Amino acid sequence: MTTTELTPARKNGGRRGRMGAGKQLHAGPVAYLVLTVFALVSLAPLVWTAIAASRTDRRLAETPPPLWFGGNLFKNLEAAWDQAGLGTAMFNSLIVAGTITVSTVLFSTLAGFAFAKLRFRFSNVLLLLTIGTMMIPPQLAVVPLYLWMSDFGWSNQLQTVILPSLVTAFGTFFMRQYLLQALPGELIEAARVDGASSLRIVWHVVFPAARPAMAVLGLLTFVFAWNDFLWPIIALNQQNPTVQVALNSLGTGYVPDQAVIMAGALLGTLPLLIAFLLFGKQIVGGIMQGAIKG
Numbered sequence: 001m002t003t004t005e006l007t008p009a010r011k012n013g014g015r016r017g018r019m020g021a022g023k024q025l026h027a028g029p030v031a032y033l034v035l036t037v038f039a040l041v042s043l044a045p046l047v048w049t050a051i052a053a054s055r056t057d058r059r060l061a062e063t064p065p066p067l068w069f070g071g072n073l074f075k076n077l078e079a080a081w082d083q084a085g086l087g088t089a090m091f092n093s094l095i096v097a098g099t100i101t102v103s104t105v106l107f108s109t110l111a112g113f114a115f116a117k118l119r120f121r122f123s124n125v126l127l128l129l130t131i132g133t134m135m136i137p138p139q140l141a142v143v144p145l146y147l148w149m150s151d152f153g154w155s156n157q158l159q160t161v162i163l164p165s166l167v168t169a170f171g172t173f174f175m176r177q178y179l180l181q182a183l184p185g186e187l188i189e190a191a192r193v194d195g196a197s198s199l200r201i202v203w204h205v206v207f208p209a210a211r212p213a214m215a216v217l218g219l220l221t222f223v224f225a226w227n228d229f230l231w232p233i234i235a236l237n238q239q240n241p242t243v244q245v246a247l248n249s250l251g252t253g254y255v256p257d258q259a260v261i262m263a264g265a266l267l268g269t270l271p272l273l274i275a276f277l278l279f280g281k282q283i284v285g286g287i288m289q290g291a292i293k294g
Contacts, residue, residue, distance in 0.1 A: 046269065053077065053263035060258050072259065079257075080250060080264035085238075089246035090271070096158055096232075096242055097225040100165045104221045105214050107167040112175025113206050117188060127176070133169045138230070146234060160235040161242065165225065171217050178213040179206070219279065223272060243268045 054073035055066050080086065114120070115127050145164055154160045183206065191201045207214070229244040236245050247268055250261045 049262050049266050049269070052259060053266045055259055057255075057257045057259045073263070076259050076263035077267060079260050080267060083260065084246040084250050084264055085241070086243065086246055086264065086267055089241045089243045092158060092241065093226055093243040094271075096161050097222050099162050100225040101218050101222045103166040104168055104171050105218045108171030108175045108217060109206065109210050109214055110202065111167065111172040112177075112179055113183070113202065113210070115172070115176040116179040117183060117185060127173075130169045130172055134173075142231070142234060145231075149235065156235070156237050156240055158236075158240070161228075161232050164231070165228075168221070171221065174217055175210060175213055179210055182213070183209045215279070219276070222275065226272060 050073070051066055051069055052060055053076050055070040056072055059066055059070065111130075115123060141164075149155065149160045149163075154163075187205055187209075188201060191205050196204070227244065228242075229248075232242045232245050233248060236242065238245070238249055241249075247261075247264045250256065250264045
């Protein structure tokens, strides 16, 4: 068989391959069923919290428990807001979570870029030390960290919660691994040849390339900082609390009102839901863009 005889077959095969690659895959009924089950299981705790928040404490103690919404939702939300002082707590949590998110994304991206693309002495040792801090349980650092903050005179102040979380080892390692693949070294060298300074390279080359990973890290950091309870309950008091510290006060008393507690938990969850609804599409789009480029 000659080369000329193979050519039409190769052309037809290549054409069929391109046509197959251009087709869009469609999900079948099994895929929709599985996704529906996962969605229902994921939403069940949130829906139950909303149902419990709309009932009375007496109704929640009955058997069987309620399976649909009642008429006391706004009454319980108002009671939780007033009893826990959630106005001040929400404001404090926004400051704490927002500051931690911005600083963690910024510093982790800079550190990840340095470990991924720059060559300097003891870089591997410093990276191993950074990763090694992730193996230390955070509970071991509570006492020395509290004594350190007390020496600064920062007891019961928001900077006590913010300062220890300005940058994380996980964020640094996460950004390093992403930039290793997403940022070609030739692009940095081309920018240096064009006379760009290090600051300009970071702003115009590194940050655009790292934007998808920065969005994901920002969302994870905000959720973690908003939900953090262990260190804020130690460092802050009820006069200057975050949301989680304020919600802790709802569970005190001889007979805690479970409906009001659930209403407070629902209020504490709403900002996270709003943040995901506003930025979830951009974050998922950024992940897909980074995957295509990678």
